[in-house]
Amino acid sequence: xxxxxxxxxxxxxxxxxxxxxxxxxxxxxxxxxxxxxxxxxxxxxxxxxxxxxxxxxxxxxxxxxxxxxxxxxxxxxxxxxxxxxxxxxxxxxxxxxxxxxxxxxxxxxxxxxxxxxxxxxxxxxxxxxxxxxxxxxxxxxxxxxxxxxxxxxxxxxxxxxxxxxxxxxxxxxxxxxxxxxxxxxxxxxxxxxxxxxxxxxxxxxxxxxxxxxxxxxxxxxxxxxxxxxxxxxxxxxxxxxxxxxxxxxxxxxxxxxxxxxxxxxxxxxxxxxxxxxxxxxxxxxxxxxxxxxxxxxxxxxxxxxxxxxxxxxxxxxxxxxxxxxxxxxxxxxxxxxxxxxxxxxxxxxxxxxxxxxxxxxxxxxxxxxxxxxxxxxxxxxxxxxxxxxxxxxxxxxxxxxxxxxxxxxxxxxxxxxxxxxxxxxxxx
RNA sequence: GUGGGUAUAGCUCAGUUGGUUAGAGCGUUGGAUUGUGGCUCCAAAGGCCGUGGGUUCGAGUCCCAUUACCCACCCCA
Numbered sequence: 351x352x353x354x355x356x357x358x359x360x361x362x363x364x365x366x367x368x369x370x371x372x373x374x375x376x377x378x379x380x381x382x383x384x385x386x387x388x389x390x391x392x393x394x395x396x397x398x399x400x401x402x403x404x405x406x407x408x409x410x411x412x413x414x415x416x417x418x419x420x421x422x423x424x425x426x427x428x429x430x431x432x433x434x435x436x437x438x439x440x441x442x443x444x445x446x447x448x449x450x451x452x453x454x455x456x457x458x459x460x461x462x463x464x465x466x467x468x469x470x471x472x473x474x475x476x477x478x479x480x481x482x483x484x485x486x487x488x489x490x491x492x493x494x495x496x497x498x499x500x501x502x503x504x505x506x507x508x509x510x511x512x513x514x515x516x517x518x519x520x521x522x523x524x525x526x527x528x529x530x531x532x533x534x535x536x537x538x539x540x541x542x543x544x545x546x547x548x549x550x551x552x553x554x555x556x557x558x559x560x561x562x563x564x565x566x567x568x569x570x571x572x573x574x575x576x577x578x579x580x581x582x583x584x585x586x587x588x589x590x591x592x593x594x595x596x597x598x599x600x601x602x603x604x605x606x607x608x609x610x611x612x613x614x615x616x617x618x619x620x621x622x623x624x625x626x627x628x629x630x631x632x633x634x635x636x637x638x639x640x641x642x643x644x645x646x647x648x649x650x651x652x653x654x655x656x657x658x659x660x661x662x663x664x665x666x667x668x669x670x671x672x673x674x675x676x677x678x679x680x681x682x683x684x685x686x687x688x689x690x691x692x693x694x695x696x697x698x699x700x701x702x703x704x705x706x707x708x709x710x711x712x713x714x715x716x717x718x719x720x721x722x723x724x725x726x727x728x729x730x731x732x733x734x735x736x737x738x739x740x741x742x743x744x745x746x747x748x749x750x751x752x753x754x755x756x757x758x759x760x761x762x763x764x765x766x767x768x769x770x771x772x773x774x775x776x777x778x
Numbered sequence: 779g780u781g782g783g784u785a786u787a788g789c790u791c792a793g794u795u796g797g798u799u800a801g802a803g804c805g806u807u808g809g810a811u812u813g814u815g816g817c818u819c820c821a822a823a824g825g826c827c828g829u830g831g832g833u834u835c836g837a838g839u840c841c842c843a844u845u846a847c848c849c850a851c852c853c854c855a
Binding site: 428431459617641731741 | 816849855
């Protein structure tokens, strides 16, 4: 039996859905433009070779893979960063750095679905390639915050938590905890607030940590301020100095109220090397809104020249859930400047000429495709969100004039085809 | 992957201890109104009651399986 639902985890965008999506994309695009990012694009299909080299084998079972008719191993991209890296490396000698690139791309992951997670989503990426300064992090985070503010969200509704894998690694090293336990400790930190401390301790015990080390981990869990971190890691820590600088840059860039220091932000596995960050709704109901960080080794790992990079990914699903929860979904009413209809076939010619005049003036026009009774035409014009309606019948054809009716009940006005075109071209 | 819940019209949902021809609101279409939308009134269309089996004289209703969706956990950008 055929089904008319899209495949699991995939989405249809009916026109009303598309308008909402377009409003989000517009906020992303306009924000990227305001921050001086150039837009690029890459194919949805990439080679498995590229994706494997970056991620290792462990996530390959979450990638949509297939073999093409020439036995190439291909995949639907799970994220945009590998494609970006590939494009950068391909022209590494020709591009001038640092560069700031932006993309909106559809990405796929074969995972279990929960709220805010589908098997397909659109992700806005911002990347700065070739800049060591923390100002790169500040620009990227500032842009993402600006996009959320443009969508109507405030510091009451979301916060960007900033951590540093480098700082965390220094803390663990100074505490004498073995490098081999680093990831397990990160997982424990990641669970802070979700399960009880006793359960965290049990997890660490299972990992094989000594009781003394577990106590140390809990001391690190208590660190919530930069000053506490400084006391633990030492005032001369370069990694900590970078975080401090990020916070000081956030002031003049206008997003300091959105930043929170949080060592628990580690961004799971992967290629991040320094500062990492994630934005969350303050209610704590949703997954991360956006996340990213510094990945200084990715280009060299892929075979390019080593080059410092900062980037973030910002998906469409979670932010739309948050906007819905806050009652701040963008208004997406259908809009068209003019609706034009006609009563019978002899009236059609004049209607078509009026539509041509409207479109020539750069205004949008929904032209009726068949003769309609006035009642039906005006009802349709209303539903289409037309600002003005023009209805042509025998009377109009005979007089050579027609009336332009504002649908919001302002007074209609009458014009010939020529005077109508003239007025459209004018400052009205 | 584990546990729980749900599945009836395009949407949101009723549907009595199992009993005739399965309902409402919204939406859609048509009419009231043969040259003017919204408001009102009338009417129509629209259903394999998720799917497959079972119990029964009889199943939307009870049982089993299956699929999909929702919630929590697990995992994770």
